[in-house]
Amino acid sequence: SEATYLITSVELLESKLKTALVDINCVKHIIYVDNKTINKTEYPEGFEIHSMQSVEELGSKPENLSVPPSRPNPSDMAIVMYTSGSTGRPKGVMMHHCNLIAGMTGQCERIPGLGPKDTYIGYLPLAH
Numbered sequence: 491s492e493a494t495y496l497i498t499s500v501e502l503l504e505s506k507l508k509t510a511l512v513d514i515n516c517v518k519h520i521i522y523v524d525n526k527t528i529n530k531t532e533y534p535e536g537f538e539i540h541s542m543q544s545v546e547e548l549g550s551k552p553e554n555l556s557v558p559p560s561r562p563n564p565s566d567m568a569i570v571m572y573t574s575g576s577t578g579r580p581k582g583v584m585m586h587h588c589n590l591i592a593g594m595t596g597q598c599e600r601i602p603g604l605g606p607k608d609t610y611i612g613y614l615p616l617a618h
Contacts, residue, residue, distance in 0.1 A: 493517060493570045495518075499522065499524055502574070511537065518538060525543075564588035571585060
């Protein structure tokens with residue numbers, strides 16, 4: 491894949507993904523969602539490591555609110571969802587924007603009031 495961002499929990503990052511990072515050449519940014527802290531010096535060079543809170547704070551800065559979003563193509567990769575690695579090393583599952591759109595189409599039919607101005611992403615936990 492050409493994913494440059496990896497979003498994960500600290501637990502999965504520390505227990506499974508840390509050793510796999512050397513094989514994920516294109517990832518440049520790791521974003522962890524827990525309130526825990528991590529020792530960034532224990533990771534290979536070449537990665538920017540951020541908490542989800544710091545990413546949210548960066549996105550809410552006034553100078554960033556005026557940046558227009560880029561529109562992806564349906565065939566562009568949206569996310570790489572990692573398995574938990576219960577049978578070995580975690581495996582990345584590539585999901586394209588068309589996959590998310592197909593899933594969202596079903597959700598729009600089932601969730602009352604969900605509309606075109608809403609932002610929603612729903613899939614399995616960070617590791618399944």
